[in-house]
Amino acid sequence: MATVDLAEYRGKRDFRKTPEPDGSTRFPAKGPLRFVVQKHQATALHYDLRLEAGGVLKSFAVPKGPSADPSVKRGAQQTEDHPLDYLDFEGSIPRGQYGAGHMIVWDTGTYSPDEKGEYDWLDRERAGRRIEEEIAAGKVSFTIRGTRMHGSWTLIRTKNGWLLIKHTDQAARNIDLPDAFETSIRSGLTIADLAAGTVAAGPFLASPADAPGARESQLPAPFGPMLAAAGQMRSLSESTWSFEPKIDGIRCLASVNDGQVKLYTRNLNDVTDRYPNIVRALAVQPLHDGLLDGEIAALDERGRPRFELLQQRMNLGDHRQVAQAEGT
Structure with missing residues (x-):
């Protein structure tokens, strides 16, 4: 130094x-x-x-x-x-x-x-x-x-x-x-x-x-994400609720452990090999350890999410097809 x-x-x-x-x-x-x-x-x-x-x-x-x-x-x-x-x-x-x-x-x-x-x-x-x-x-x-x-x-x-x-x-x-x-x-x-x-x-x-009560611990194994459930409400006021757009995609959990990235579905199936571009993008972020809860979406030429485009991509399993789809 x-x-x-x-x-x-x-x-x-x-x-x-x-x-x-x-x-x-x-x-x-x-x-x-x-x-x-x-x-x-x-x-x-x-x-x-x-x-x-x-x-x-x-x-x-x-x-x-x-x-x-x-x-x-x-x-x-x-x-x-x-x-x-x-x-x-x-x-x-x-x-x-x-x-x-x-x-x-x-x-x-x-x-x-x-x-x-x-x-x-x-x-x-x-x-x-x-x-x-x-x-x-x-x-x-x-x-x-x-x-x-x-x-x-x-x-x-x-x-x-x-x-x-x-x-x-x-x-x-x-x-x-x-x-x-x-x-x-x-x-x-x-x-x-x-x-x-x-x-x-x-x-x-x-x-x-x-933070109060914070303690150092090992990164836990990936666990299932919180899921939405039906409910009842009397009102939906902007002053008491936060809103986010619905992205027509699929849930994805990312585990980053000492810079090594793994991707999982909401059911904890390993899909790391299916999305190499996402893995590479996460690997260069300033995050050594963490669990991220996100969503994978496919956008059309106007930047709008379209699930039918994602369906063509999410079902690819052969590494040659994946490489061709991602241009790698």
Whole structure:
């Protein structure tokens, strides 16, 4: 692991006065690389984009924040590396301290380099090296899986700093994200709430392991899914019910165990060999272990699910027919 140098970060702060982390906490290196965007009301309002790489958070101040519109180029300035425990930092930095003001966690999640369509969701060491090399070269391309930011983005070095630009993909939108989202995804608070001394209603959960009663356990064997049953109701109000569209497909359970994917029907019949494209797609997701309950559907040329198309596919058992159907 590369030597972590936080001298510049620590030299700017007095940890007897600021609640910011001093970087002494060490975190286990596992899973995909993480990112955070913090909304920071200091001398001027700005957004801090931080990308995990090399044991630190590579940091960029973005005055106007990220835009999901590929035609909008947002100026950015690279700042000092921050410690990994800054990923969860939210609070008020006292007057007289570096960066004095209020800060919320505006977005967070995982990310991977994606230059030339090559991802490294599961190899964090290689992913980190790629990001460090791309920063040094002046052009970074990465895919984000956050709550508010999604898809592929790029950072490009210019004569006066950097530009943060959204790549054109399915996640691109004509949306100015800072205008659309003002609250912390951790606490639900705004910058104004922090300035007023408002306290979050309860502690946020940084991970499932933080949930009350959580305990580490082995991944269970696949089990049958919950099935719908007939019932009676007096009313169906949008204020008391949640609705989802009916997808005309077949139920499928996916078991991911140490990155190995298995697919099962609702009756727990193994159909892994029937859907190799789904297996490959799940294998590259940032999920090492888990059970997923989903549905397989076949879409027509207009993107509508059609069960008759799925029937032609779901009954294929010979591997040559499956390969031909999936174009592999």
